[in-house]
Amino acid sequence: VNSYLDSIKTTIFSVMSALAVEHSAVNLGQGFPDDEGPDAMKEKAAAALYDHNNQYPPYAGVAELKQAVARHSERYSGIPVDAATETLVTVGASEALTCAFLGLVNRGDEVILFDPQYDLYAPAATFAGAVIRTVQLDPNDWSVPHAAMEAAFSERTKLVLINSPHNPTGKVFSDEDLAFIAGLCVKHNTYAVCDEVYEHLVFEGSHHRSLRTFPGMADRAVRVGSAGKTFSFTAWKIGWVTGPARLVTAVAKAHQFVTFTVASSLQRAVAYGLDHEVAFYTGLGKMLEGKRAYLERRLKEIGFQVLPAQGTYFLIADFSTETDTDFSIRLTKEAGVTTIPVSAFYISADPPRTLVRFCFCKTDDKLRQACDALESFFGKRR
Ligand code: PMP
Ligand code: GLN
Numbered sequence: 001v002n003s004y005l006d007s008i009k010t011t012i013f014s015v016m017s018a019l020a021v022e023h024s025a026v027n028l029g030q031g032f033p034d035d036e037g038p039d040a041m042k043e044k045a046a047a048a049l050y051d052h053n054n055q056y057p058p059y060a061g062v063a064e065l066k067q068a069v070a071r072h073s074e075r076y077s078g079i080p081v082d083a084a085t086e087t088l089v090t091v092g093a094s095e096a097l098t099c100a101f102l103g104l105v106n107r108g109d110e111v112i113l114f115d116p117q118y119d120l121y122a123p124a125a126t127f128a129g130a131v132i133r134t135v136q137l138d139p140n141d142w143s144v145p146h147a148a149m150e151a152a153f154s155e156r157t158k159l160v161l162i163n164s165p166h167n168p169t170g171k172v173f174s175d176e177d178l179a180f181i182a183g184l185c186v187k188h189n190t191y192a193v194c195d196e197v198y199e200h201l202v203f204e205g206s207h208h209r210s211l212r213t214f215p216g217m218a219d220r221a222v223r224v225g226s227a228g229k230t231f232s233f234t235a236w237k238i239g240w241v242t243g244p245a246r247l248v249t250a251v252a253k254a255h256q257f258v259t260f261t262v263a264s265s266l267q268r269a270v271a272y273g274l275d276h277e278v279a280f281y282t283g284l285g286k287m288l289e290g291k292r293a294y295l296e297r298r299l300k301e302i303g304f305q306v307l308p309a310q311g312t313y314f315l316i317a318d319f320s321t322e323t324d325t326d327f328s329i330r331l332t333k334e335a336g337v338t339t340i341p342v343s344a345f346y347i348s349a350d351p352p353r354t355l356v357r358f359c360f361c362k363t364d365d366k367l368r369q370a371c372d373a374l375e376s377f378f379g380k381r382r
C-alpha cells in the first residue's frame with residue numbers, strides 16, 4: 001500500500017466518536033450539530049429527486065446552485081463572482097480543498113500551512129506532491145507570528161492555506177494578520193486557499209473578512225464554503241469554490257477526475273437554502289455564542305482554563321499535566337465526556353500538550369449533561 005498513507009492513522013474524529021459510542025459518553029468531540037438545518041431544504045431535496053432526472057449533473061455544478069453561490073459571495077463577502085466561470089460545486093469542502101491542492105500545485109512546490117490545522121490539509125497537500133512548511137500560531141491568542149510567517153516563504157512557495165474562522169481554535173483572524181499575509185502572498189506571487197467554511201459562525205463584536213478582499217488578492221485567492229457548516233447538514237457533503245476563473249478552472253479540472261460531479265437533488269436544495277434560509281445561517285453565530293458562554297462558565301467552575309475564541313462551534317480548554325491524548329481517552333472512559341486532543345491538529349513535532357477541543361453545537365440538555373458529568377468527576381473548584 002501507499003507508504004505515506006501507511007504512516008497515517010485513522011482520523012481522530014472517527015477514533016474518538018467510536019470511543020464515545022463504546023463507552024456511551026456524551027460526544028463533544030467530532031464537530032457535527034444536533035440541531036439540523038431547515039426542514040424546507042429537506043423537502044426541496046426530496047422533491048428534486050422526483051421533479052428532475054437523476055442522471056449526471058454538469059460537472060461544475062447545477063446552474064441554480066452556481067448562481068446562488070455567486071449571489072451569496074457578493075452579499076456576505078462583498079466579492080462579486082461570475083456564476084458560470086468563477087464558481088464550482090464539490091463533494092463538501094473536503095473535496096474542494098483536496099482539488100485545490102491537486103489543481104494549483106506542481107510536485108515539489110512548497111505550501112504553507114498553519115499549526116494547529118484541520119487534519120485534511122497535510123494529507124491532501126501530500127497527495128498533490130507538495131512540500132509542507134508549517135507556521136505555528138501563537139498559542140496565547142492564536143495570532144500569526146509575523147517573523148516566522150515571513151521566514152516560511154521561499155521562491156518555491158506556491159500557496160498558503162488560511163482557515164478563518166479557524167478549526168480547532170475558534171480564532172477569527174484579525175484584519176491586521178490578514179493584511180500581513182496578503183502582503184506576503186503578493187510579494188512572493190503565491191496563491192491563497194481560503195477555507196471559510198465557518199464564515200457565518202462568528203460571535204458578536206467580531207467580523208469575518210475574506211483574505212480575498214485584501215489588495216492584490218482577488219486574482220490569487222480561492223474561497224471554499226460548505227453546506228455542512230452553513231446549514232448544519234454535514235451529511236450532505238455539498239461544498240463550493242469561488243475565485244478567479246483561471247484558478248477555479250484548475251480546481252475544476254482536478255474535480256472532474258476525483259468525483260466528476262455531485263448529487264443534484266442536494267445541490268438544488270442548497271441553492272434554495274442560500275437564497276431563502278438566510279435567517280438560519282445568519283443566526284448561527286448568536287445561537288452558538290449562548291452555548292459557548294454556558295460551556296465556558298461550567299468548565300471554568302470545574303477548574304479548566306478556557307481559551308478565548310471569536311467564532312466556530314469549537315472551544316479549547318486547558319487542563320493540568322496529563323498529555324492531551326491520555327486525558328481525552330480517560331475523560332471518555334471515566335467521566336463519560338468525549339473531546340478531541342488538540343495535538344492531533346498539529347503536524348509539527350512540538351505541539352502544546354494540555355489542550356482539548358470541545359464541540360458545543362449540541363442541545364442545551366446534552367451540554368448540561370456533559371458539564372454535570374465533568375463536575376461530578378472533577379468536583380467544583382470555583
Ligand atoms: N474545513 C474545515 C476547517 C472543517 O472543519 C471541515 C469539516 N469539519 C471541512 C473543511 C470539511 O467540510 P465538509 O464536511 O463540507 O467536507
Ligand atoms: N470537521 C469536523 C471536526 O472538526 C469533523 C469532520 C470529520 O469527521 N471528518 O470535528
